[in-house]
Amino acid sequence: MAIPMEKLIIRRLKMRLNDPFTTSFGTMQEKEFFISEIVDRNGNRGFGESVAFTAPWYSEESVETNRHIIEDFLIDLLRENKVEHPDDVLKIFSSIRGNNMAKSTLEGAVWDLYAKREDVSLAKLLGGEKNRIDVGISIGIQSTVEDLLQTIEYYVREGYKRIKLKIKPGWDLDVLREVRKKFPETPIMADANSAYTLDDLDHLKKLDDYNLMMIEQPLAHDDIIDHAKLQNEMETPICLDESIHSLSDAKKAVELGSCKIINIKIGRVGGISEAKRIHDFCKEQGVDAWCGGMLEAGVGRAHNIALTTLPQFTMPGDTAGSSRYWEKDIIKPEVVVQDGVIHVPNKPGIGYEIDDNALETYTIEKKEYKL
Numbered sequence: 001m002a003i004p005m006e007k008l009i010i011r012r013l014k015m016r017l018n019d020p021f022t023t024s025f026g027t028m029q030e031k032e033f034f035i036s037e038i039v040d041r042n043g044n045r046g047f048g049e050s051v052a053f054t055a056p057w058y059s060e061e062s063v064e065t066n067r068h069i070i071e072d073f074l075i076d077l078l079r080e081n082k083v084e085h086p087d088d089v090l091k092i093f094s095s096i097r098g099n100n101m102a103k104s105t106l107e108g109a110v111w112d113l114y115a116k117r118e119d120v121s122l123a124k125l126l127g128g129e130k131n132r133i134d135v136g137i138s139i140g141i142q143s144t145v146e147d148l149l150q151t152i153e154y155y156v157r158e159g160y161k162r163i164k165l166k167i168k169p170g171w172d173l174d175v176l177r178e179v180r181k182k183f184p185e186t187p188i189m190a191d192a193n194s195a196y197t198l199d200d201l202d203h204l205k206k207l208d209d210y211n212l213m214m215i216e217q218p219l220a221h222d223d224i225i226d227h228a229k230l231q232n233e234m235e236t237p238i239c240l241d242e243s244i245h246s247l248s249d250a251k252k253a254v255e256l257g258s259c260k261i262i263n264i265k266i267g268r269v270g271g272i273s274e275a276k277r278i279h280d281f282c283k284e285q286g287v288d289a290w291c292g293g294m295l296e297a298g299v300g301r302a303h304n305i306a307l308t309t310l311p312q313f314t315m316p317g318d319t320a321g322s323s324r325y326w327e328k329d330i331i332k333p334e335v336v337v338q339d340g341v342i343h344v345p346n347k348p349g350i351g352y353e354i355d356d357n358a359l360e361t362y363t364i365e366k367k368e369y370k371l
């Protein structure tokens with residue numbers, strides 16, 4: 001039976017991060033994004049969240065390209081096609097190339113709605129097996145090494161299960177040396193967001209001295225060939241983030257030996273269905289996976305939590321607690337991390353209520369569409 005979707009509401013939100021977040025490609029303090037809400041004939045509400053940033057520096061998508069693709073293409077495809085199961089959305093949207101974050105914005109709402117109609121949590125619906133998940137924290141580039149050491153100390157005390165540091169040329173080996181001196185045993189990894197090339201091979205090989213869990217996306221955002229060459233020369237496992245947009249990318253990267261670990265981000269791969277397919281492939285191949293973050297608000301955060309309950313998410317993800325990002329999140333209760341653990345909610349759908357007042361406060365534009 002087709003899901004009787006009646007109405008789609010797209011809200012554009014603007015929220016301010018508690019602390020600016022700096023990576024090799026820039027600093028972010030404000031976040032603009034979309035919350036999609038699909039309402040069925042019985043008044044059930046399913047929610048999705050877009051993850052593209054204002055500028056296309058993480059991937060080619062941006063808030064504005066998301067708006068364009070959703071408004072001008074995806075809504076019509078949802079209207080014109082029957083959706084019996086959330087997995088259908090991936091097929092329905094396949095006539096549009098790329099634009100995975102735009103697709104995922106609507107697909108996530110269909111998953112939440114479907115789970116609520118079935119009266120089951122999204123985690124259970126996906127086949128999740130954990131009722132608690134381990135989480136780590138991603139720390140942006142800081143002004144001084146001293147600031148970084150203090151920030152790490154704070155999050156280690158809070159209990160986060162691993163620390164991810166952002167690195168770039170000029171903020172790498174010397175910084176890691178100091179970090180390791182102070183935190184010899186802490187599980188630490190580094191994310192370069194494509195700040196290096198193979199010309200840096202000798203430099204990158206020195207990362208092997210710091211007992212890192214992995215190095216994330218050291219080379220170009222669209223590369224899997226050079227990463228294979230680098231992995232062949234390095235002990236530290238390479239984790240791919242930006243380069244993986246689909247199951248097909250994941251298969252090629254693993255076959256080539258471009259990485260030993262995959263960071264699965266729902267938005268980057270076009271939604272929960274594709275994320276689950278990549279997870280299943282990793283499980284089959286014994287490749288470690290973990291769930292990355294895109295500085296999401298509560299809805300996206302809840303989707304990440306549900307996905308992470310699948311068994312091959314063997315390493316702590318980046319889904320930290322709401323208060324690490326926002327003064328007030330858009331869900332009730334907020335996501336809480338205690339001793340590096342999130343207890344997975346078992347209510348239907350994403351498992352958290354929407355805080356309609358908070359949602360309204362952050363909304364800067366709202367549009368409604370009949371489905």
Ligand SMILES: O=C(O)CCC(=O)C1=CC=C[C@@H](O)[C@@H]1C(=O)O
Nearest residue numbers: 023058138292293294295296318
């Ligand atoms: O806390 C989170 O949500 C993860 C933050 C984080 O590390 C990233 C978010 C967005 C883009 C990048 O800078 C980075 C990543 O590459 O994983």
Ligand SMILES: [Mg+2]
Nearest residue numbers: 191216217241
């Ligand atoms: Mg990354």
